[in-house]
Structures are given as structure tokens and as C-alpha cells.
Amino acid sequence: MKATVNKDGTPRKAGSGRKKGANSFAHLTLADLEQFCGSATLIPISRVWLEKMGASITDANQTKVSVSQEPKEVEEKISFKVTNFVDTQS
DSSP states (O other): OOOOBOTTSOBOOTTOSOOTTOOSOOOOOHHHHHHHSOTTOOOOOOHHHHHHTTEEEEETTTTEEEEOOOOOOOOOOOOOOOOOOOOOOO
């Protein structure tokens, strides 16, 4: 492996940083999470994740969240007519 260096040029200590395959996040169901804390407990979540889920933060001090109801795209309706051809020469 190639030795890495810090910003000041000194060699980085072996074993520093996150190992390959390590993950900072865990996946829990809401039911499992409720076993650890009550419904009034503040839980830190990512602002970016919250926005991707369609919500927006309205007040940073009180953390009031509102779900934005964006209008869904209206699909174009296609008109068609079904014609059945019957073979009468049998």
C-alpha cells in the first residue's frame, strides 16, 4: 500500500480513518427505534436526506418540518380504438 500523508506532510498513522466496507449509517425500522426512545425524543437526521424525502425545515431553532406536496406530473391520455378482425372465410 502507498503511504499517505497529512496536510502538513507528516506520515499518517497506520489504521487511521474508516476501514474499507465500514459504514456510518445503520438501518432501523421506526418500530425498533421507538423501543430505544419515546415519541418526543429529538433524533438527529440529515437535512439532505430530509429534503430528498420531500420535507423542508421551516425553523432551525424549533425544527418544524413540513412535507411539501409537489404536484405530480399529469400523464397524457392516449385515445385509441380496438378493432377486431374476424376471418369469415373458414
